[in-house]
Amino acid sequence: EPEVTQTPSHQVTQMGQEVILRCVPISNHLYFYWYRQILGQKVEFLVSFYNNEISEKSEIFDDQFSVERPDGSNFTLKIRSTKLEDSAMYFCASSIRQGSGYTFGSGTRLTVV
């Protein structure tokens, strides 16, 4: 069964450093998403991406965040200058069309120290 692959599974970074979280969506999917889940809290929407541009972003997704689909297969989330409060599990997801439901990756646990 096709999967969404996220790397790394766990990343530790120092406050103020830049991090890039990587995702390989399912190959024929067209819509891409990032969500995050702070420990013990609900899963929160960050950003959706379609046709090589951001479709929608939440208030969490400020200027420190950016997304890119650099080569037609990878989908990355960059955090320019990490803060302690960015520590969370970050999930990538993709879907083939509206209404099909997402396929989520297994997540990257980001720890900012």
Added chain:
Amino acid sequence: AQSVTQPDIHITVSEGASLELRCNYSYGATPYLFWYVQSPGQGLQLLLKYFSGDTLVQGIKGFEAEFKRSQSSFNLRKPSVHWSDAAEYFCAVGPLGEGNEKLTFGTGTRLTIIP
């Protein structure tokens, strides 16, 4: 704005017993509704989804959910749970008929199975 409430933070059931996890949503029109399951350290796996039509939806692993518009509910059920069902369960709602599906998740219900 759309919202999801899962009133039960933690539920414990015996193996073989029936299960019902509650989900109430708030949305201005008919939404997409989803149930996801998350095992420890794992991603979110789609159990089932409702878009339209039959209000009783069958999913994977023997789960089903019933959409009740009058109660704004989408409760998840299973007639007989297995130890492997122990996990966190999330209900989610999304907009119907739009190109991008920004999902709003509930806070989750942790399910513990006892022998």
